[in-house]
Amino acid sequence: MSQKQLGIEAGFDPSSASPRMNQYEKGKHHPDATTVAKLCEVLGVPVAYLYCDDDDLARVIANFSKVGEKDRKRILAIVDTVKQS
Amino acid sequence: MSQKQLGIEAGFDPSSASPRMNQYEKGKHHPDATTVAKLCEVLGVPVAYLYCDDDDLARVIANFSKVGEKDRKRILAIVDTVKQS
DNA sequence: TGACTAAGAGCTTCTTAGCTT
DNA sequence: AAGCTAAGAAGCTCTTAGTCA
Numbered sequence: 001m002s003q004k005q006l007g008i009e010a011g012f013d014p015s016s017a018s019p020r021m022n023q024y025e026k027g028k029h030h031p032d033a034t035t036v037a038k039l040c041e042v043l044g045v046p047v048a049y050l051y052c053d054d055d056d057l058a059r060v061i062a063n064f065s066k067v068g069e070k071d072r073k074r075i076l077a078i079v080d081t082v083k084q085s
Numbered sequence: 086m087s088q089k090q091l092g093i094e095a096g097f098d099p100s101s102a103s104p105r106m107n108q109y110e111k112g113k114h115h116p117d118a119t120t121v122a123k124l125c126e127v128l129g130v131p132v133a134y135l136y137c138d139d140d141d142l143a144r145v146i147a148n149f150s151k152v153g154e155k156d157r158k159r160i161l162a163i164v165d166t167v168k169q170s
Numbered sequence: 171t172g173a174c175t176a177a178g179a180g181c182t183t184c185t186t187a188g189c190t191t
Numbered sequence: 192a193a194g195c196t197a198a199g200a201a202g203c204t205c206t207t208a209g210t211c212a
Contacts, residue, residue: 004172012205016207018174019205020206022174025174029204030118031204032182032204033115047136048133048142050136054131054149057131059161060145063165064142065139066167067167071166075164078152079156079160081156098184103194105183107193107194108195114183117183
């Protein structure tokens, strides 16, 4: 998928979708939270995944919604063993 | 902790920390990603947690770094059973 | 066709100077 | 002290117009 096409599918004005996406990808400008959410939806990635710098946690975020109900409950049972402060 | 104090600890100019934080909390203005990261660091919350609208996944994100090494590996083993596309 | 960039119009936030509880 | 707001200064992005491979 081209930069331009991704922007168009995220709802950008088609006439400026190409430079806009390029400015984001090259780090010249930064998309706001709403724009990030739209791009993630098009790409099928959870927004939280982008804001995660722990590789292990990133794997969990990316796949949590794809595991079965039983496995989700097993994971929740594990994290719920943590003592709340 | 006061709004002002939180902003100061995140590195804002003390003379404008109070209105800035208030504008964020009341939704008048929106902090950029760098600012969000600093505020999360002060609050001890993973940034990914804020960008998560799935309550179950939010619990996992909030506590993943607090479970023991053995349990982290158990969780990773579960999510790694998902077939990659 | 697709990736990329400069420059300015337009829009947003940050700061100042307050008021209110 | 803490929460909150208006309004302008300061800063950023979005659009236009274009180049390069």
